[in-house]
Amino acid sequence: MADVKKVVLAYSGGLDTSVILKWLQDTYNCEVVTFTADLGQGEEVEPARAKAKALGVKEIYIEDLREEFVRDFVFPMFRANTIYEGEYLLGTSIARPLIAKRLIEIANETGADAISHGATGKGNDQVRFELGAYALKPGVKVIAPWREWDLLSREKLMDYAETHGIPIERHGKKKSPYSMDANLLHISYEGGVLEDTWTEHEEDMWKWTTSPEKAPDTPTYIELTYRKGDIVAIDGKEMTPAQVLTELNRIGGINGIGRLDIVENRYVGMKSRGCYETPGGTIMLKAHRAIESITLDREVAHLKDELMPRYAKLIYTGYWWSPEREMLQQMIDASQEYVNGVVRLKLYKGNVIVVGRKSDDSLFDANIATFEEDGGAYNQADAAGFIKLNALRMRIAANKGRKLF
Missing domain, CATH: 3.40.50.620 (HUPs)
Incomplete structure (x- = not known):
């Protein structure tokens, strides 16, 4: 000492x-x-x-x-569509x-x-x-x-x-029964009645979001503009990263979006129940996957999805400053070069519904994907050989009489 x-x-x-x-x-x-x-x-x-x-x-x-937090930490994380154990958006x-x-x-x-x-x-x-x-x-x-x-x-x-004469009030406004942590991405709740995993969370616990039951009966439509994987404008209005997240929190909160009640596996070994409000982040995740759906190559998108759980675990367990996270980040950021365009969303009673996406860098070709006449853009007869070649190993095994399991 x-x-x-x-x-x-x-x-x-x-x-x-x-x-x-x-x-x-x-x-x-x-x-x-x-x-x-x-x-x-x-x-x-x-x-x-x-x-x-x-x-x-x-x-x-x-x-x-706030700006550094969203620009250098939140946005890079969302470029990877990051969620921990399938649900947690890693706000803390x-x-x-x-x-x-x-x-x-x-x-x-x-x-x-x-x-x-x-x-x-x-x-x-x-x-x-x-x-x-x-x-x-x-x-x-x-x-x-x-x-x-x-x-x-x-x-x-x-x-x-x-x-020791520390100016802390013993009596005053009622202390929340929950342990809470908040930042621009989320607010979390632990402890109190949440320590019983069978007990439903209390409605008056939530601070940021309207309950889906009481959310507006009329849906809210918004358009998010992306540049290299990051949102740069809402409804055509340019915003800084922190302004983007602040506005999405406001809109999402009104529409009852972003509530979560989960039991997660802590790094130290125990299971812990937590409730989270992440309205803006919930919108961001849905919209980013939508813009990537038309701008990313199939195998690049699939590789990102395979690596995402590892990337999420690194963040959850505190390895942001590790060489492996930095290596993954460089790969993720490189994949975002053509993730540009606009996503249109409908927000309604806790739901984020994608209703449109467009991009000058889109890989979606309506002439090829159409169910109507495509003018020879795609030769359907080519699929026969493609299927037979991909079935070859299974046909050989079947001819040998091998069981599938």
Whole structure:
């Protein structure tokens, strides 16, 4: 402990990280630098400055990272149509490498020799933060208080805060029964009644989306313009990456889109039930697959689909900064060269329905695909030899009397 002189703390200003801040000062007798990121979580981040100052922090970083988050992390992930275990759009996972990156950059700027985070020893986030940190600064020290202290309940944290004069209200508005994490891509819910996998989630839990039952009876139509695999405009209006996701969250939320209730396999070994709201991301995934359906070569599209689960697992388990993820990203990005055009969607009561797609780079040829006369564009007689050659190995095996199983 004595060799830690300065530590950069990922600081939200809430109970946990405020206690961590004081605990670091007392336990390690070190200077603490705080870093608070605005990733679009929908809460004010500036109050964290006053709280950090009250605890004697001299170097305070509060940064709006929404554009960088969507441009350099969310958009690259969606170019791969990334989902984990068939459902999860990785809203929490994809934010962690950016936070790790800034923690290390600030450590370098301030001469800190350690970083610290508030992730628990049961979750995935400790792995994500620390794998990223070690990849970017191999010799950095990482302090994870939840793996060291005995303050393992909210009441103990509150008692510690009162004892040490940390300005945290014990009484006030009712605390949510859920553990929540939010950024511009999603908001997650864990704990409370969700720990019983048979109990239905409560309707008043949801923050961003209207229930599909109460969504408008009239569908909403939108058009998304793609350039090299990324959305650059909505209904013809050019937008930045963060503006795109913000607007899709708004439209999707109104139409009851993006709710998810799953049990996932955490990297640390346990199963965990979580509920997620990802309205904009749900729209993005459906639309991106639609524009790729007319612009990607068949085998390229299939290869991407084969590699996607591996890519998703790398993000989920914290390997964003690994060489294998970077290698996959280069391949994915190369595939997006001709993923340009417009997708038209109908949003209705929780559903995202593709109703049109067009592109100057489309590989769809109506003259060939038509069920009408094609003017000789396709010789149907060619299919006979194609089928016989592809059946050859099965015909040989059948002639030998081999069983299929």
